[in-house]
Amino acid sequence: MSDESRPSSSGARTAAVIPAAGRGVRLGPGAPKALRTLNGTPMLIHAVRAMAASRAVSLVIVVAPPEGAAEVRSLLDAHALPERTDFVVVPGGQTRQESVKLGLDALPPEYGTVLVHDAARPLVPVDTVDAVIEAVREGAPAVVPALPLADTVKEVGPAAAPGEPEPVVATPDRARLRAVQTPQGFDRATLIRAHETVTADVTDDASMVEQLGLRVVVVPGHEEAFKVTRPLDLVLAEAVLARRRLNDGF
Ligand SMILES: Nc1ccn([C@@H]2O[C@H](COP(=O)(O)OP(=O)(O)OP(=O)(O)O)[C@@H](O)[C@H]2O)c(=O)n1
Numbered sequence: 372m373s374d375e376s377r378p379s380s381s382g383a384r385t386a387a388v389i390p391a392a393g394r395g396v397r398l399g400p401g402a403p404k405a406l407r408t409l410n411g412t413p414m415l416i417h418a419v420r421a422m423a424a425s426r427a428v429s430l431v432i433v434v435a436p437p438e439g440a441a442e443v444r445s446l447l448d449a450h451a452l453p454e455r456t457d458f459v460v461v462p463g464g465q466t467r468q469e470s471v472k473l474g475l476d477a478l479p480p481e482y483g484t485v486l487v488h489d490a491a492r493p494l495v496p497v498d499t500v501d502a503v504i505e506a507v508r509e510g511a512p513a514v515v516p517a518l519p520l521a522d523t524v525k526e527v528g529p530a531a532a533p534g535e536p537e538p539v540v541a542t543p544d545r546a547r548l549r550a551v552q553t554p555q556g557f558d559r560a561t562l563i564r565a566h567e568t569v570t571a572d573v574t575d576d577a578s579m580v581e582q583l584g585l586r587v588v589v590v591p592g593h594e595e596a597f598k599v600t601r602p603l604d605l606v607l608a609e610a611v612l613a614r615r616r617l618n619d620g621f
């Protein structure tokens with residue numbers, strides 16, 4: 372397990388930025404996704420606890436829905452969280468990319484290692500978090516946890532006409548594909564440079580570092596780090612929590 376006292380390649384301390392400002396359109400109508408509950412506790416609180424479970428993480432920056440920063444601050448104050456960790460809340464932006472950038476703007480200088488973790492991945496185990504931190508501290512500028520794919524993937528082309536089926540144009544070799552999760556881990560300077568430099572729309576932070584031509588490495592992801600995206604994911608998340616409670620004996 373990582374320990375905050377370990378030497379780091381890029382700075383002494385580790386912070387986690389949690390983008391939590393999304394609406395959750397694919398989840399259906401309701402409160403912003405991060406504020407919806409799993410077994411009675413907001414998804415965001417599960418995600419915050421998942422980051423603070425790592426003894427290496429001493430600061431968590433939560434990027435709240437634009438109008439919801441006060442509500443998120445109250446939620447953090449109302450739930451039991453580790454005392455060794457500091458919590459900061461900032462309002463988010465219109466895209467995930469903007470929200471992460473706003474979180475990075477609040478990062479104090481003494482944090483050399485930065486995790487970016489979706490509030491929508493509330494159940495990531497601490498061993499995965501620590502493996503990402505460890506790889507950054509060992510010198511990787513960017514680290515992603517990832518899993519092999521269970522399905523065969525097809526690349527499709529545009530339909531010949533509206534209403535026509537899309538044609539398959541290629542079947543990439545599945546053995547070389549990975550489904551990427553969070554937390555993604557970064558050397559601070561690398562991540563800030565990526566966010567200052569890359570303007571193209573991207574869906575994760577590591578791809579911005581790839582665009583700088585820098586090395587991004589993979590560590591094993593975890594099935595329980597899945598992203599709560601569609602309604603069925605809520606059922607799965609509550610089942611995972613129920614199994615954890617049984618295993619913990621309460
Ligand atoms: N403007 C945005 C959009 C997304 N996110 C965050 O980015 C993470 C991953 O995004 P996703 O799962 O796509 O969440 P939503 O954008 O909320 O989902 P949807 O696309 O279904 O609306 C989530 O924790 C989400 O809160 C964010 O902080 N700011």
Ligand SMILES: C[C@](O)(CO)[C@H](O)COP(=O)(O)O
Pocket residue numbers: 467489550551552553574575576598
């Ligand atoms: C960052 C991410 O979770 C890695 O898989 C993913 O790219 C987020 O994508 P989304 O479209 O914002 O759900």
